[in-house]
Amino acid sequence: MNRIITLDEFIIHRQKDFPFASGELTGLLRDIGVAAKIVNREVNKAGLVNILGSAGGDNATGDEVQKLDLYANEKLIECLKNSGECCGVASEEFEDFIPIPAVASKASKYVVVFDPLDGSSNIDVNVSVGTIFGIYRRKSNADGPCTLEDFLQKGSELVAAGYVLYGTSTILVYSTGRGVNGFTLDPSIGEFCLSHRDIQIPNRGNYYSVNQGYYLKFDVEMRRYIDHCSDMNLRLRYIGSMVSDIHRILLQGGIFLYPQTRKYPQGKLRLVYECNPLSFIVEQAGGKAMTCQLQRVLDLEVTHLHQRATIAMGSPDMIDEMKAFVEKYSALPTFN
Ligand code: P6P
Numbered sequence: 001m002n003r004i005i006t007l008d009e010f011i012i013h014r015q016k017d018f019p020f021a022s023g024e025l026t027g028l029l030r031d032i033g034v035a036a037k038i039v040n041r042e043v044n045k046a047g048l049v050n051i052l053g054s055a056g057g058d059n060a061t062g063d064e065v066q067k068l069d070l071y072a073n074e075k076l077i078e079c080l081k082n083s084g085e086c087c088g089v090a091s092e093e094f095e096d097f098i099p100i101p102a103v104a105s106k107a108s109k110y111v112v113v114f115d116p117l118d119g120s121s122n123i124d125v126n127v128s129v130g131t132i133f134g135i136y137r138r139k140s141n142a143d144g145p146c147t148l149e150d151f152l153q154k155g156s157e158l159v160a161a162g163y164v165l166y167g168t169s170t171i172l173v174y175s176t177g178r179g180v181n182g183f184t185l186d187p188s189i190g191e192f193c194l195s196h197r198d199i200q201i202p203n204r205g206n207y208y209s210v211n212q213g214y215y216l217k218f219d220v221e222m223r224r225y226i227d228h229c230s231d232m233n234l235r236l237r238y239i240g241s242m243v244s245d246i247h248r249i250l251l252q253g254g255i256f257l258y259p260q261t262r263k264y265p266q267g268k269l270r271l272v273y274e275c276n277p278l279s280f281i282v283e284q285a286g287g288k289a290m291t292c293q294l295q296r297v298l299d300l301e302v303t304h305l306h307q308r309a310t311i312a313m314g315s316p317d318m319i320d321e322m323k324a325f326v327e328k329y330s331a332l333p334t335f336n
Helices: 007-017 024-043 046-055 068-083 120-125 212-217 220-231 242-252 271-284 316-329
Strands: 086-091 110-118 129-137 160-166 170-175 181-186 191-196 207-209 255-258 288-290 311-314
Touching (some): 007 024, 024 068, 024 170, 024 181, 068 120, 068 129, 086 271, 110 120, 110 271, 170 191, 170 242, 220 316, 242 271, 242 311, 288 316
Antiparallel strands (some): 288 311
C-alpha cells in the first residue's frame, strides 16, 4: 500500500521545483485547500442547509445561513485574507475585484480569481458542484493596492490553477505549470491525500459533453461536428456543472463544448474564472483548449472581469477533429 502523501506535504515538496520560490505560492495553495475543506463541510449538508435556510435563522455557529455559493465565496475570501499571500481577489459573485490589505505590511505577490461554487443551481438536486481558481502574479506596484490590470491577464500568465469537485468524494486538482495532480479528501483525517498523480488526458475518449438542447441554436459547423460525434457512437455526458464535466474528460478523455448561441453570442462561460483556469489544467494534462473560432483560450486578451468565451476543450485528437469541422463548414473567419 502506498504511503499517504497529503496536499500540504506535496505542495511543500514541489516547492523545490521553483528555485526562487519563497513559500508564498505554497502558502496560498494550502489556504485554498483549507477553504475547500470548509466549503466541503457545508456542501455536504446542502439539503439540511436549505431547510435551515428557509427558516432564515442562524446556524449552530451563529453565522446567518446563506446561500451556499455566497457561503463558499465568503470562506474563500476569509482564507485568502488570512493567508497574507494574496493582495486581491476577483470572484464571480462580485462585479468588481476586491483588494486585500497587506497583513503585517507584508507586500503579497499574488492575486486570485475564482468561481466559488460553479454549477450551484445543481445543489438543490444533489448534483456535483465545484470551485474553480486561478492564481496570477500581480503586475501592479507591490507597495500599493492591487489594480484591475492584475486581473486582466491572459490565461497563459497563470502561475497556478485548479478546481475542487464536491462529488461522490471531494477532490482537489491543481497545477503550477509542472503537470496536474489530484488529491482526494479523506474525511477520517481531514486531509487531501494524493490520489491522482500526474494526470494525463487520453488522446481521445468515448464521451462528448455539450448541451444538446441548444443543438438547433448552434452554428452549422458545430452541428456537423456534434453529428459526427453521434455517428461515431460517442456517448453524450452533460451534467451542467463544468467542473464535473471537465473532470471526467481529464480522466477518461473526451471533448467539452459550449459554443455560441443566439442568447450567448460570445459564449456563456466566463473566461477569467471558468475557462482560463480549466484550460490551464487541461493543457497541463496534455489536452487542448480553444474557442469555437479556433483561438487558443489561454491566448485570449482579457478586457473585462466577467468576459464570456466560447469553449472547446479536452482530448487533443478530438479537438483537432473539431477544428477540421469548423474549418470546413464555418461561414465565419477562423484563427489558424
Ligand atoms: P447550460 C453552470 O451554471 C455553468 O456555468 C457551468 O458549470 C455549466 O457547464 C454551464 O453553466 C451549464 O450551462 O446553459 O448548459 O445550463
